[in-house]
Amino acid sequence: MWPLRLPPLPEPWAYFTDWRDLLLAAVGAVVVTLLIIWWRQQTRHWFRVCAATFLAGLLMCISSFYLFVVPPYFASCPQGCPGWRGYPLPIARIGLDGVSRVAPVDFAMNLFMLWLLWLGASLIWTLLGMGFQWWRRTTRARLFFVLVVAILPWALMPRLLEPPQPRATGEDLRLAVNARRAAEFTYRITGLWVQRLALEDIRTAAPAQDAPATFSQSEVKQVCLRGYTYFYIPWRRYRITLDPSGVTALSLTQVPLDGSCWR
Template identity: 35%
Template sequence: MTLAAILTLLLQILVILLLLVWWARWTPRGLAWAAFALLAAAGLSYLSSLLFHVPPYQAGCDGVCPGWRGYPLPTHHVLAENRVIFDGASFVRNAFFYYAVFLAYSAIVAWLIRYFRMTERGWSRWLLFILAVIIPLASPPLWLPPPQPAVSVADLRLVNNAARDWRWQLHLRGGMDRRLALEDIRPAPDGQGQRVCFRIYTWFYLPYQRAYIDLDEAGLRARDGREIPLTQSCWEGDEP
């Protein structure tokens, strides 16, 4: 582990300890809630390995670079031929991250319930309150970047051009499409220009579909593109 990773982990532990103290003082059942939150955090760490998937890729690599699953840290490493290796240390560190987030967000909700005296309100006020709690959970694709390969400046230009034309030239973006995450860049099947493959995330950062954009030889404009199900490959069965 690097020094930055160690300091981040220590900061997370400190935040968790402070939140545990807060919950213990807030309600007699605070520690029981903290125990439930720990189980939920482990579940969220596992869930992240299902939602966030970067397959093995070629962009910026000599050959094929391994992909990964999980967020914010890779809980699984995906090697060539889709061989998956579990990373227990990163799984635990992810669980610590989700534990801190879960405790903090639920503490905010608990404080708001008491502050607005929600126990004395009718069902309509409760409905509005629940919506106010859920909407921030649905919005991360609008402001939180997804996991994706790190590419060179030249490849990043292709990614930006493809993402731009996916929306403005090809008009493929729909109401469910909230975030594009690069999967790979390879030569187009017809040998003219490059094909950029994206994973599309929707609200709550749920994976929705894939999209591929074929750029011209200059890499400036889209020649073709479409959205396909996650079960299909951008490379027509030519994955590493």
């Protein structure tokens, strides 16, 4: 808890960033400065390195607007909650009307975070390259080094980090866990191609016409999951229908990324 209650940052300049995030950004600015100083001591092309990492962070920040989408949801939020776009930090809020609004402060925070990650990654890659004695290796060995050290960790990142998703609690959390288990173990969705499933929303629906008679007086549960493949690229959505108790999966329907998950 903060000793002082600071006013929130004004909208529409910021929807998600608060004063604590700005304080952490100040600490990150110190780290960025130290990384830039380190690069200045290593090479006279330090400015190119900083500019290239900044450009990479900018491209990833813009791409995250389209790749990482959490639509407005009702899971653990009966009145409806706005969604967001962006990763690792949200940069735009999606209202219940479906309109996305980008906040400059949120965008700058996400860009700064990605730039810091790229600068840190460039430092790690350089140190590993020195230990690998890059300048003495053949072209084939260098390509293998880049594959193992740079490409594969980014490609398998969905296995390590959770994608953006609503924070379900209570009964909705139980339904989300059961639906994800059914998708992974019953329907074998995850594996070689789909690396991660993220919750998108949960709803209660009337049972299908061909449902068992025991369901005629009950409503089934439906959970929408978003699948991510390598490099955190969205692949497809999956609508899992659970029985009224929310334990047993009844069906799985693949849904395109665009449009509603419930149609």
